């Protein structure tokens with residue numbers, strides 16, 4: 063693999079420019095900005111690699127880019143996404159989100175860590191492989207979607223109608239990188255999600271707040287309704303919410319025990335004195351990976367500008383996400399939420415649904431995890447830390463679990479300071495080249 067590494071070294075300038083071209087193209091799924099253009103950029107890049115590319119279009123959906131390259135006894139599915147989170151709040155960025163900027167060895171841009179960097183480095187690793195090692199030793203199928211950041215809303219139906227495109231001996235998941243202790247990680251599953259917005263209406267228009275004596279305030283109704291959802295001890299109060307939660311198995315707990323703890327580094331990074339309820343160590347990790355959540359992500363009503371404005375708002379809105387663990391079903395959560403609100407006298411509160419994803423888990427002893435372990439040892443000269451699942455969400459269920467393809471994350475450029483989804487999203491450039499070398503070692507180990 064020396065020639066492979068040397069090829070990366072020689073092409074760093076071009077590879078960097080190519081990554082920046084992709085980063086300069088906005089692709090904000092939530093705002094419908096630049097999706098088509100970015101899908102075409104990705105499709106053209108895969109074609110330049112030599113892949114057979116097909117673009118799947120469904121009404122109202124972002125194009126799915128599918129590219130196949132190589133042949134061999136095994137097939138690897140690579141799942142990535144070309145869409146990014148909205149860049150707001152813009153004033154907290156130290157350089158514009160869609161003008162990739164290098165500062166102190168870190169490349170700043172929206173999407174550089176999640177997920178355009180990983181997508182590009184995997185493609186570039188294959189280019190370096192083809193230039194130095196000959197044909198690929200396995201078939202590699204790229205599935206690149208454009209709606210991951212809005213809950214992969216159309217991917218499940220795509221997956222259901224194209225199971226033959228998903229079947230593989232293993233799937234390389236979009237995420238990867240090192241944890242707060244600089245150890246490379248592998249994750250074998252993802253939580254599900256159920257994202258809703260609650261909307262309360264009051265008067266026909268915003269009123270002078272003197273009318274609060276006689277006109278209901280939707281902001282108060284929303285606050286009262288929200289207060290029924292979760293207790294101060296963090297327990298979700300929606301009846302039946304925990305009914306289908308599968309407790310961690312003995313194997314899961316054994317896997318947790320092997321994960322080095324990074325409580326103090328995390329506390330320092332987050333800038334908080336302690337975790338919820340004073341949790342620490344394995345208790346904190348167990349809650350993080352195996353507990354479902356109910357989170358107020360946004361709350362808007364009335365006047366939120368500078369200074370005071372005495373107003374009685376006509377509308378109040380809250381955005382809420384529920385992170386789900388096996389075997390919870392997002393459709394059940396919405397039904398239970400509706401019943402709960404009705405039972406508490408909040409039948410006037412509307413629920414807008416923004417997308418569902420089921421939780422997905424895969425076998426931590428699968429070939430794809432073993433191949434990733436081999437690749438990480440060979441490149442990072444460190445033992446990988448294997449997480450039974452991520453705390454985050456992704457379409458593991460439709461892409462992998464539903465068709466029986468085992469998955470592993472890895473070959474990614476993330477680190478604890480990546481500021482994913484936040485202003486100043488960034489990667490360390492050294493991690494990028496390391497992950498690219500890891501991808502070469504992974505292809506070799508996966509095919510073997």
Ligand SMILES: [Zn+2]
Nearest residue numbers: 147176211483
């Ligand atoms: Zn993301």
